[in-house]
Amino acid sequence: MDTSEAIRVNRALNKMSKLYRAAKARKLAALGLHPGQDVMLWLLAQERAGITVSELAARLGIEPPTATRSLARLEGGGWFRREPVPNDRRQVRIVVTEAGHALIPEIERAWAELAEETLGGVSAEQRENTLLALEQANDRLRGLVDPTVLTEE
Template identity: 35%
Template sequence: MAKADKSATMSRLHSAARLSRTALAARLLSQGFYAGQDQIMLALDQQDGQTPGQLATRLGVRPPTITKTINRLQVQGFLEKRASDSDARQAHIFLTEAGRETIRGIEKSVRKTEKQAFRGLDKKDQKALSKLLSRIEANLNGGAVAEVDEDLELED
């Protein structure tokens, strides 16, 4: 691939990522969430009671970033911190009832954004794109390609 083609492809990759984040952020903002807050909420929906360090590792961000976002979500009434039973210095983060009630809305926003992004791509196209993106991620991480689940439920 020529250098100009690679540059154009990378530019499109950056643009698609930015546009998908912008589209999702707009949907989430209407529910009172800012960028990144949804990821913490969804991670806690999958496994409630994680520590800020566990959340940071899981989401691939720095602990200070997680702490700021957790504090904002706590002020909004979506999360609560509880001291660990075994180590009072360690906090665990839990969804509140209000937080649990917002999960379906977050998931709906994610699905709508996915549907918008993948419009016009059939299952085969989506699977191929997923494999290509896995390869790019692996190249940038310096690691092996994660296997793409052959039984993925992809929407047309």
């Protein structure tokens, strides 16, 4: 790839990353969430019996203290509760409340709207090609960075 094409790729990806995050932030703010909290809550809601902070951190590809801080910021919404883990006093299980489960369709709707607003104007073939190229690029980049970086979001 020559320098001018590399510059074009860098600009396009940087701009898209910033614009997508800003658009996502705007949609999530209407739900009382920040980017990243949507993914965390959605993931928690997939586990009806709840999961430990360590399990959550592993699924998100983050360190447990980071998961704990993120949960603390989410706690005010009443979207989950902490329950003791039987046989292990050091652990707590995070269980999504009914209020949290009620928010999941809204999160999914925000994601669908943003996807449509982002790629809805292109043909199904172009969309599929774009997604394949982005997924391949993500796979290559994942090999260049710490494997705990952005595994979910």
